Amino acid sequence: MGRKRTCELPFCKGIVEGTRNKRRCDNDRNIHLHQIISKNVKKIMKYIEGHETFTANDVNRDLFKGKLDKNEKGSMYRLFQAMVRENYIKVANDKKTGLNLYAFVGKSDKQEEPKVKSENIPRMSPEDLLLGKVREFVYSKSGQWSHDDWTWLSTREDVKVFGLSDADLGRVLEEEKSRYWLKRNG
Numbered sequence: 108m109g110r111k112r113t114c115e116l117p118f119c120k121g122i123v124e125g126t127r128n129k130r131r132c133d134n135d136r137n138i139h140l141h142q143i144i145s146k147n148v149k150k151i152m153k154y155i156e157g158h159e160t161f162t163a164n165d166v167n168r169d170l171f172k173g174k175l176d177k178n179e180k181g182s183m184y185r186l187f188q189a190m191v192r193e194n195y196i197k198v199a200n201d202k203k204t205g206l207n208l209y210a211f212v213g214k215s216d217k218q219e220e221p222k223v224k225s226e227n228i229p230r231m232s233p234e235d236l237l238l239g240k241v242r243e244f245v246y247s248k249s250g251q252w253s254h255d256d257w258t259w260l261s262t263r264e265d266v267k268v269f270g271l272s273d274a275d276l277g278r279v280l281e282e283e284k285s286r287y288w289l290k291r292n293g
Contacts, residue, residue, distance in 0.1 A: 143175065144182045151186070152195075155211050160199055162206040163187065237269045241276075241283045250287045 144151070147170065154170055155161065163183055167175050175183065187209060190196045199208040231239075244252075244260050252260075260266060260280070261273055271279070 143171070143179050144186055147171075148186070151183070155190075155196060155209070158211070160208050160210045162208055164206060233269060237266070237271070237279070238283070240266055241279050242287075245280070245283045245287045250284055250291065 199210045
């Protein structure tokens, strides 16, 4: 484990953990950035704000001279997914050569969005939340994990809050693993 520091993303207040080459935010386990991406988040955001539409390949070509490997491109894609979720960028309707075409959500777009009262937002049940966390774990581990991975999952605060015993959590995990392999093989 490297030293802990705050997340590079301005919309996230989490703590980043991980090795020198791979860093993961504890607030959002999907934000997992390689070093080259995490060091250049502000540069990427400045690029995004200066272009009407762009693809991940445009960013790679213009900022990194096309030198990102496939893992670093995946890391940049996860960064874009987090930005879409936080309404920093949006996926434009049309596709450009089969790639996602992104657009910066400017201040004018944010002001036009109607205010939604929180009581109108459907809430997920605790069971759905837990199932989502377990499903994310199974998919991120490609249906296979070690005892250390299991220990990490069972001791996560956002999983322990559901109050399941290890046996019950294991049962849910094995059911989700079976679904994963059925979907992958069938």
